[in-house]
Amino acid sequence: MNGEPLEETDSFTYLDSTINKHGGPEEDVKARIQKARVAFIVLRKIWRAKQIKTNTKLRIFSSNVKAVLLYGSETWRSTQKTLKRIQTFINKCLRRILHLKWTDKISNITLW
Template identity: 90%
Template sequence: MNVEPLEETDSFTYLGSTINKNGGTEEDVKARIQKARVAFIMLRKIWRAKQIKTNTKLRIFNSRVKAVLLYGSETWRSIQKTLTRIQTFINKCLRRILHLKWTDKISNNYTLENDQATTHRK
């Protein structure tokens, strides 16, 4: 029987999540954001399509992109830095879906109904 010694490593991927020797979540969060970014980019034709309602685009975003982003997140430590990184990524995606520039200002009363009413008037 040939027995080879196990190689020691600082991190490895198991079931799509990065396991770190120190138990940190930083590498896993980075990898999840990158995978979600790829999923978001693959759907760019949908985000640009004017025939698809905003509500439908948001449902696609939640089911296809956020699902990839948050897979395994129940094992992450909830620290403010992690939560901020995730929320920043989500905000960037939503701005692209809604065709908003970073400098655009929207009141706190903005709703999807307002967006759809604007779309129908054009």
């Protein structure tokens, strides 16, 4: 700009979404999962609280954690890999909210 060459980068952040030079959503999905993980951890006292109903916890999860996770997702090119990463993260969160252990043998289909 103004006669100076532009710096070339592999990725950059625009409107809180990470965009890479190949146009794929991988970096943004990875960043979104990390931000959603932080939001989930911040709310850990709520997930552990016995006096809060499960339905209320799930609503809090949707409005806080899933909102962070899926922000800007309408611009992502959906691939099986991307969808699987998002689904895996959501399933892990739901299992923690519901206090399910892996030994409980609850399928992901039943979880939903």
